[in-house]
Amino acid sequence: MRTGMRYYAGGEDHRQESHFLEACFLCRRPLGFNRDIFMYRGNTPFCSKECRQEQIEIDEAKEKSRRISSSSSSSSSSSADKTAASSKKNVRTDTVAVA
Template identity: 60%
Template sequence: MASYYSGFLGCEEPHFLESCSLCRKHLGLNSDIFMYRGDKAFCSNECREEQIESDEAKERKWKKSSRSLRKNSSETKESAAGNTVRTGTLVVA
């Protein structure tokens, strides 16, 4: 079977259009390919949607932790202004 990447012999990684980015199912030459963010190919709309949901959940988690860090930072500044210093450990994920 011809490969999308057949012109580059010796390459270790397959071309992004050869397999689904989520389930790794082979993407046939005559099958539909569902794209996401320009460089991620999926075998079905379901795989694509699952990746989108996963990315959105990561983004929400990141935004939530970012807000928490800003809130903790402002509390520390307010305490420092009143000559009281709050110390603690800051964990960044």
């Protein structure tokens, strides 16, 4: 039984590359063949809802800190820039479950 695939990238290095669905993105626990895999943002696999939720919270905290730092730097911009920024549409980044 094959456990993985080998790729030739040129040169003399013939090491085995891992597939992105082999381990949890957060805790690196191996993903089982008959277990659920919880996906987030397209192609990021997690072993449990808890690991996925922790990553979601990490991403939200990063996004919040980016918004705070960008809002503090934009406070020195003109009122015309603020009006243009407030007219931009919001984009939702919810999690979608597919069975």
